[in-house]
Every structure is written in structure tokens, then in C-alpha cells.
Amino acid sequence: MKSVWVYSESDSVSNEVAAAAAEVAKGAGLDVQVIELGEARQGVSSPGGKLLIKGSVRNGDSAGAASSAIAKAAAELQPAAVLLGATRTGREIASRLAAKLRVGCMAEITKVATDGTALSGERSVFAGKVVARVSCPLPAVATVKVGAYPRLTAGSASVSEKEVGVVTDQVKVLSREKKTAGAVDLKSAKVIVSAGRGVKKKEDLPMLEELAKEMHGALGCSRPLSSDLGWLPEEHHIGLTGVTVKPDLYLAIGISGQLQHVAGMKDSKVVASINTDKDAPMFQASDYGIIGDLYLVVPALRKALAARG
Numbered sequence: 148m149k150s151v152w153v154y155s156e157s158d159s160v161s162n163e164v165a166a167a168a169a170e171v172a173k174g175a176g177l178d179v180q181v182i183e184l185g186e187a188r189q190g191v192s193s194p195g196g197k198l199l200i201k202g203s204v205r206n207g208d209s210a211g212a213a214s215s216a217i218a219k220a221a222a223e224l225q226p227a228a229v230l231l232g233a234t235r236t237g238r239e240i241a242s243r244l245a246a247k248l249r250v251g252c253m254a255e256i257t258k259v260a261t262d263g264t265a266l267s268g269e270r271s272v273f274a275g276k277v278v279a280r281v282s283c284p285l286p287a288v289a290t291v292k293v294g295a296y297p298r299l300t301a302g303s304a305s306v307s308e309k310e311v312g313v314v315t316d317q318v319k320v321l322s323r324e325k326k327t328a329g330a331v332d333l334k335s336a337k338v339i340v341s342a343g344r345g346v347k348k349k350e351d352l353p354m355l356e357e358l359a360k361e362m363h364g365a366l367g368c369s370r371p372l373s374s375d376l377g378w379l380p381e382e383h384h385i386g387l388t389g390v391t392v393k394p395d396l397y398l399a400i401g402i403s404g405q406l407q408h409v410a411g412m413k414d415s416k417v418v419a420s421i422n423t424d425k426d427a428p429m430f431q432a433s434d435y436g437i438i439g440d441l442y443l444v445v446p447a448l449r450k451a452l453a454a455r456g
């Protein structure tokens with residue numbers, strides 16, 4: 148039986164892509180194989196089995212090495228499709244892999260399916276204003292947008308093995324550091340307090356961080372705060388080029404609401420915003436709005452929350 152392969156260097160993203168693969172396989176007579184490089188990970192689940200690709204490459208190795216190892220195994224085992232998480236590394240692995248296998252590659256797919264002859268998908272274009280339907284003959288490679296599918300919960304899966312031997316790579320991994328506490332997980336946060344350029348200086352961010360904590364939520368931001376100013380790490384940045392989030396409550400503070408930002412949070416259940424400009428587009432994407440200065444509104448909000456206990 149032909150398989151749909153799944154790979155992501157991130158456990159949680161792999162579980163999302165596995166959910167997408169399960170949908171693709173359903174009804175098309177395919178099974179799902181979650182790829183592991185070098186060693187099986189406990190937090191990674193599969194609705195089918197796992198394929199452990201053994202050799203010199205490990206989960207999390209460079210895109211060049213990972214794509215070479217997967218390509219070697221795919222050349223022999225001939226999967227119907229390979230789905231990867233659209234993370235920074237995942238995008239690079241996908242394009243390299245498609246080039247090595249000489250097959251088509253679709254990017255940032257939000258809904259993926261197959262009729263057995265082609266892989267088809269939907270992708271959001273023009274900052275979420277238009278949904279494009281794309282398709283590619285099988286075999287094909289695609290990246291699945293992070294946050295588009297709910298994660299499969301971890302469970303045990305049968306593991307088969309494929310030895311691909313030593314894969315040479317121009318990148319040499321010198322050391323690895325695990326991300327320490329403090330790393331934000333915006334995708335599972337029920338409440339997100341999001342900071343924009345209305346925040347005047349980095350030293351003012353703790354005020355919003357405290358508010359997020361008091362609301363049992365996480366701190367997100369618009370792109371300028373992470374990519375341009377470097378006040379927060381990239382994983383906090385929400386939008387077209389950042390994380391897609393769907394919290395119960397999204398509180399946008401000092402964010403103008405440009406299309407590229409809204410594209411990443413428009414599916415939040417309730418959106419509230421604080422902005423001095425009554426015409427800020429963010430208000431149009433909001434259920435509730437406060438026209439006011441964040442330096443007055445945020446302390447007042449914190450005081451009100453503290454009074455409620």
C-alpha cells in the first residue's frame with residue numbers, strides 16, 4: 148500500500164501534519180507513515196505507523212541533511228506524498244526534497260486532500276483575502292501551514308526501519324541547546340495579549356507581559372516588535388509571516404491591524420483591541436474596542452483584574 152509520509156523537526160508540528168495526512172489517506176487507500184530520523188520521539192504520534200530512517204541523520208539536523216536522508220528513503224520506498232510542517236526548516240526541507248525527487252511542491256497548505264492521482268490543497272493568498280486551490284500530480288511534496296490542523300494526541304505506533312547510511316552535508320552541527328523555559332507556545336494559549344508598535348520602548352513590554360500572566364495567557368506581538376526591533380523572539384510574532392493563532396481571546400494592544408497581522412489571528416473566538424486611533428483597521432477585526440492610550444488603559448485593566456481577585 149502506498150503511504151503518505153509526514154515529517155517535522157518539531158514534535159507538536161509533526162502531530163498537526165499527521166492529522167492532515169490522516170485526512171489525505173482516508174478514502175484514498177493510503178496509509179500514513181510518520182518519519183523519524185535517527186531515533187523515534189515519544190511525543191510524536193502517528194495515525195498509522197512510523198518509519199525510522201536510520202543512518203547519520205538525526206531529527207532536527209539541517210534541512211540539507213534531513214532532505215537527503217528522506218529523499219534516499221523515498222527513492223526506494225516511493226511514498227505517494229510527503230507532507231512537512233511549514234516551519235522555517237520544514238519549508239527548506241520541502242523545497243530541497245522536491246528538487247531531489249523531481250516532483251512538485253505546494254507550500255503553506257491549509258486543507259489537503261487527494262483523489263489518488265493528484266495532491267490538492269487550499270492556501271491563503273493576498274494576506275488571507277483569497278483562498279487559492281492548488282494541485283500537483285502524485286507523487287508530490289507539500290508543506291502544511293502550522294496551526295491549520297488540530298494536533299493528534301501522542302500514542303504508540305508500530306515502527307519499521309529503513310537504513311540509508313551516511314548522508315553528507317555541508318552544515319556541521321557543532322552543538323545543540325534545548326529551548327529553556329520562557330519559550331512561548333502561542334498555538335495552545337487560550338488568551339493572547341499582543342503588543343504592537345504603539346508600545347514606545349522595550350522597557351514597557353513587561354507591563355503587557357504581566358497583563359498576559361494575570362489573564363492566564365501568553366504574550367504575542369506584531370512583526371515590527373520581533374523582526375525589526377528585536378524586542379521579542381520570532382516565535383512571538385503573529386501574522387502572515389509568523390504564527391497563526393486561534394485563542395478564545397485575542398487582545399491587540401497598540402496594533403494598527405494591517406492585513407498581514409490580521410491574517411494570523413482572524414480566527415480567534417473573541418478579539419478586543421486598544422488603540423488611540425479610532426480609525427485603526429484593528430477595530431474592524433475586533434468584537435470589542437477601547438479607543439485610548441495603552442499607557443492609561445493597561446494599568447486600569449490590571450487594577451480592575453486585581454480587584455476582581
Ligand SMILES: Cc1cc2nc3c(=O)[nH]c(=O)nc-3n(C[C@H](O)[C@H](O)[C@H](O)COP(=O)(O)OP(=O)(O)OC[C@H]3O[C@@H](n4cnc5c(N)ncnc54)[C@H](O)[C@@H]3O)c2cc1C
Nearest residue numbers: 343344345369370386387388401402403407408422423441
Ligand atoms: C510581506 C509582508 C509580511 C508581513 N507579515 C506580517 C506579519 O506576519 N505580522 C505582522 O504583524 N505584520 C506583518 N507585516 C507588517 C505589517 O504590514 C505592518 O507593518 C505591521 O503589522 C504593523 O505593526 P503594528 O500594528 O504593531 O505597527 P503600526 O502599524 O505602526 O501601528 C501602531 C498602532 O499603535 C497605535 N498606537 C500608537 N500609540 C498608542 C498608544 N499609546 N496606545 C494605544 N495605541 C497606540 C497607533 O494608532 C497604530 O494603530 C508584513 C508586511 C509585509 C510587507
